[in-house]
Amino acid sequence: MVQKMANQSKKAILMLLYEHQDQFLSGQRISELLGCSRTAVWKQIKALIDDGFQIQSVQKKGYKLLSSPEGLNEAAVKAGLRTKKLGQMIYFFDKIGSTQKEALRIADEGAPDGTLVLTNEQTQGRGRLGHTWQSQRGTNIAMSLILRPDLPIDKTPQLTLLTAVAATETIEKVTGLSCGIKWPNDILYKGKKLVGILTELQAESTYVKAVVIGIGINVNTEPEAIQETINQVASSLHAITGEHYALAPFIQSFLVLFEKLYEQYLERGFSAIRPLWERRAINLGKQIKVRQPGGRILEGVARGINDDGVLLLEKGDGSITRVYSADIEWEP
Amino acid sequence: MVQKMANQSKKAILMLLYEHQDQFLSGQRISELLGCSRTAVWKQIKALIDDGFQIQSVQKKGYKLLSSPEGLNEAAVKAGLRTKKLGQMIYFFDKIGSTQKEALRIADEGAPDGTLVLTNEQTQGRGRLGHTWQSQRGTNIAMSLILRPDLPIDKTPQLTLLTAVAATETIEKVTGLSCGIKWPNDILYKGKKLVGILTELQAESTYVKAVVIGIGINVNTEPEAIQETINQVASSLHAITGEHYALAPFIQSFLVLFEKLYEQYLERGFSAIRPLWERRAINLGKQIKVRQPGGRILEGVARGINDDGVLLLEKGDGSITRVYSADIEWEP
Numbered sequence: 001m002v003q004k005m006a007n008q009s010k011k012a013i014l015m016l017l018y019e020h021q022d023q024f025l026s027g028q029r030i031s032e033l034l035g036c037s038r039t040a041v042w043k044q045i046k047a048l049i050d051d052g053f054q055i056q057s058v059q060k061k062g063y064k065l066l067s068s069p070e071g072l073n074e075a076a077v078k079a080g081l082r083t084k085k086l087g088q089m090i091y092f093f094d095k096i097g098s099t100q101k102e103a104l105r106i107a108d109e110g111a112p113d114g115t116l117v118l119t120n121e122q123t124q125g126r127g128r129l130g131h132t133w134q135s136q137r138g139t140n141i142a143m144s145l146i147l148r149p150d151l152p153i154d155k156t157p158q159l160t161l162l163t164a165v166a167a168t169e170t171i172e173k174v175t176g177l178s179c180g181i182k183w184p185n186d187i188l189y190k191g192k193k194l195v196g197i198l199t200e201l202q203a204e205s206t207y208v209k210a211v212v213i214g215i216g217i218n219v220n221t222e223p224e225a226i227q228e229t230i231n232q233v234a235s236s237l238h239a240i241t242g243e244h245y246a247l248a249p250f251i252q253s254f255l256v257l258f259e260k261l262y263e264q265y266l267e268r269g270f271s272a273i274r275p276l277w278e279r280r281a282i283n284l285g286k287q288i289k290v291r292q293p294g295g296r297i298l299e300g301v302a303r304g305i306n307d308d309g310v311l312l313l314e315k316g317d318g319s320i321t322r323v324y325s326a327d328i329e330w331e332p
Numbered sequence: 333m334v335q336k337m338a339n340q341s342k343k344a345i346l347m348l349l350y351e352h353q354d355q356f357l358s359g360q361r362i363s364e365l366l367g368c369s370r371t372a373v374w375k376q377i378k379a380l381i382d383d384g385f386q387i388q389s390v391q392k393k394g395y396k397l398l399s400s401p402e403g404l405n406e407a408a409v410k411a412g413l414r415t416k417k418l419g420q421m422i423y424f425f426d427k428i429g430s431t432q433k434e435a436l437r438i439a440d441e442g443a444p445d446g447t448l449v450l451t452n453e454q455t456q457g458r459g460r461l462g463h464t465w466q467s468q469r470g471t472n473i474a475m476s477l478i479l480r481p482d483l484p485i486d487k488t489p490q491l492t493l494l495t496a497v498a499a500t501e502t503i504e505k506v507t508g509l510s511c512g513i514k515w516p517n518d519i520l521y522k523g524k525k526l527v528g529i530l531t532e533l534q535a536e537s538t539y540v541k542a543v544v545i546g547i548g549i550n551v552n553t554e555p556e557a558i559q560e561t562i563n564q565v566a567s568s569l570h571a572i573t574g575e576h577y578a579l580a581p582f583i584q585s586f587l588v589l590f591e592k593l594y595e596q597y598l599e600r601g602f603s604a605i606r607p608l609w610e611r612r613a614i615n616l617g618k619q620i621k622v623r624q625p626g627g628r629i630l631e632g633v634a635r636g637i638n639d640d641g642v643l644l645l646e647k648g649d650g651s652i653t654r655v656y657s658a659d660i661e662w663e664p
Contacts, residue, residue: 153485200535201537203533204533206642
């Protein structure tokens, strides 16, 4: 109990330091803001230094955060986050099997709309249709977002497409790279995968209880550490640009962009998202092979998506088949 | 490990005794069928007697099951169950918080199509839209069925209606009582609730991973033990007929009837189920009040269901509203 309170004040102090980055914040001010003693503040500052944070301490001026240990922490994401709901509640794990599995579990327990499950290291990441998703300690983004939209269940797959738009816009804003979307849920740069998205639904008959969106982004993986999979060549933003990107501001940008798109979507429907998605889509008009969950393979030309976000595949005989869920293969 | 194997052979012996009810089965024959020693057979027979089973043992003839302790056990449901998939895999719990919660968990872990989660006593039963569902030890049926149908997600709510048909048909077959269905998921006899159904969906974007159907049936509750709820007067089959019903054959009948309807549904679609449902529906043509999950109340006349299983409500101005999910109140 005492330990939990101490952890709470450590997190709160760290958030204050993040919010006042590049300035000194006095121990007196911190103790006033948090309603704890100056001794308690000093104890937690020491604990943060033990955790790997570099904090400058100057007599009569106070404390200043100089740098953070590699990887993510909850306070860094929360400090100054300008969203209404998304990420306002964060479940942070230094290490976890799968953020998606944990998010599904806490969604079922009643976690509020906009809750974010976040980790520094994911050991058993879940990919779409049973694929796995790797994420190395402290280098990449692995997170799951819990949404509770008032939508008919058949509309919820559109949120995968919305997420893909939010992720490409975030990457463009942070790195300047313009990525493409491979229907339904991969984001590629020059044919190499940078982002994977997994949308899962919990519904009670016709009533949507929660949509849980898992997002994995290859941010800072070194080129030599990138894992090749059978179907898909992968890369990382760092491998492409040579830069290192701070993960917390990256996530904040994503949450802000996602929330804006999500509000437009809830207000105006998928028509607000579809043109943004189609502008980024890289397999429209191309000959593709589609491997469906049962193993059946369809071939044809990807003609577009309909208002439900379903892929329209034109087969050799000119007929159009609607593809609900599948892996796509095609010749670039 | 040894304990687990012993439990496995105990279950197997009990199944053999159920399958040969009213006959003697020799220890020699049991040991041959299960590939274990006659001493091991005797040890497990003794353990079954300790569990409350009455087993007659006669020199040179063998063992005969005379009676079972009150309530359910896995072997009683499995023995002689004439289904292809439903209930062929059973997770039985003598006591559990919620079969539905457990079924959702094991469905997520990969439990096969048709798996049944069953209990003798449910302490925190889940009802629809956050309602609770009570079930007393050994007297009623509380179970959850895991299905993995190849369906678009927006069709899955139809399985609630199919389940309601299967439950009314089972009750009619076992007890002779003809019950009515209150849209979407309650089964009533003369206005009193006998069965509650809760359908939950796990989907990955457009791909249905599992549908978990929770079914609670008030079978043998004594009239004085029936719990009244605010919205709904309840009863039990026993309170209506005065009879006691063996739970295991009841569940077997349900699984057989459900599987038959389910096969017809997967083959021919909801049109195979809709007339059976409408024949039992008790609120069609009636003035009803509908309380939606957000709290909004709609009033009108229930005109029917459409091919998606959605309720069509005719409002005062003659317009038709589609009701996806709600509690219904109406004057009988």
